[in-house]
Amino acid sequence: MSGRSRIAFSKTLNQMAIRKRAWVTPAGESKVAWLVDYRDQAGKRRAKQFRLKKDAEAWSVGAAWQVSRGVHTADSQSVTVAAAADLWIAKAEAEGRERGTVDQYGQLARLHIVPLIGAERLSRLTRPMAEAFRDELVATRSKAMASKAVRALSSILTEAQRRGLVAQNVAQGVRVTRPKRERAKVSIPTKAELRAMLDHAPDDMRPLLSTAIFTGLRASELRGLKWTDIDLKSATITVSQRADKFGEIGPPKSEAGHRTIPIAPALVAELTAWKLRCPKGKLGLAFPNGQGGVHQYGHLLRRKFFPLQAAAGVCDPVIIGGKPQVDKDGEPVMQARYGFHSLRHAAVSAWIKQRIDLKRLQVWMGHSGIQLTLDTYGHLIADASQDAELIAAAQAEFNS
Structure with missing residues (x-):
């Protein structure tokens, strides 16, 4: 002091x-x-x-x-954490945040924050109490969920501070650290697996699959993609909107989500042919459902993408208790090997092999910062053979 x-x-x-x-x-x-x-x-x-x-x-x-x-902060000025959480959620609704985001806020508050610390008044919260809240979450939830709940508490207190309900945010700086070994590596289909999926894709699925593989667009961006944002003459796709998990159309989740990506001639030809037979709808979507509306994500996975992998042989047996499961006919029960997001990873992997520069990779992926790109795909960027060439060239320059 x-x-x-x-x-x-x-x-x-x-x-x-x-x-x-x-x-x-x-x-x-x-x-x-x-x-x-x-x-x-x-x-x-x-x-x-x-x-x-x-x-x-x-x-x-x-x-x-x-x-x-x-x-x-005097007690008379304060409210409980539960009441502050309600104000936080109400602000998100008033600002027009996506329905899925508001629902997630509500779940974090209802299931993870209010049961543990909701009755406490903001004026009585201390940093040790925030750390104890963190420790309880880590002991009873997954590390990922604990991290989300801690960040949510900090956001709740920041909003309460803005309203003058508390003078400080005691949860600011409280973190749930996850060792790098606990972070899941991205799962990338091989070239053979991608080729098998494309070969087995039905006519109404292949254009969507090809666009996902060769542009790296997120599922929500593909489901919200309009034909007016596909320039077949200039060979580009512009992301200007997305469809959330409820099928509601809205803007990309961040400013970085607005971007334009070049596409190859083969994909231009694929999309040109698809445009002629694509179901028409008032939204003008490039990849709609059969009625021209927004594809529900769960339906897309369960009815199309997962069965496609099974047909292509890109699947694994379901093992429970160390034993493979069989159906009523005695045939092994198989499960799809990849989630839809893996197609995005496949696009990145291909771009990195072509030695794309990091800034361009960040922009095409719609990442808000280069650090997110490095954290997610840094291990793919490493190239031992190129490293050896660089070291040899540096030594030669020194000796010259």
Whole structure:
């Protein structure tokens, strides 16, 4: 503590008056309490009552330190974490956030935040309490879910701080760290697997599959892609909207999601032919369902993409309890090997092998920053043979 901070703290503590309060209840019972009378950092008079004098004295020390630093919140100004979570969710709805995002906020609050810390008042939250909340999450949830819940609590407190309901965000900086060995590597289909899927794809599925493999667009972007955003003459696809998991059309989730990607002549030919037979709909979608509307993501996976992999032999037996499962006819039960997002990874893998520069890769993927691209695909960028060439060239330059 600096000298100036120590002086401010001492001055604030000296101004906190602790006095005894006695009264008689309507039932004739004598009561005694200890009242801390003080002024907050804005100069407003506040009071807090305690049953024991030692509790009042202990609280006044902490409150004096908070007031001297300008981060004190009186109980009368505060709300519970649960109430603050409701305000956070309401703000997301008012700002027109996607339905899926609002639903996710609600689930995080309802299932992971409110049960553990929802009854606490914001004014009583401390950094140790936020860390204890984190520890409880890690002990009872997956690391990924614990991380989401901790970030959500920090966002809730940031919104409460904006509203003047709390003076500081004690969850800021609280993190759930995941060792790199625990992070799942991207799953990339081989060339043979991709070729098998394309060869077995029905006529209404092959254009979508080809576009996913050769452009790296997300499933939501493909499901929301309009024909007006496909320039067959210039051989480009522009991402200007997406379809969420409820089938609702909206803008890309981030500014970086707005992008234009070049496409190869073979894909131009594929899409040109597909445009003639594509189901028509009022939304003008390039990959609609049979009625011209938005493809439901679950339907696309269960009815089309997963069966396609089974037909192409890109699948594995279902093993439960160490035993392969069989159907009623005694045939092994098979499951698809890849999720739809793996096609995006396949596109990146192909681009990296062509030695695409990192900035272009980031833009084509729609990543908000280069670090996300490196964190996700950095292991693919490593090239031992090129490394050896670079080292040899550097040594030759030194010796020349």
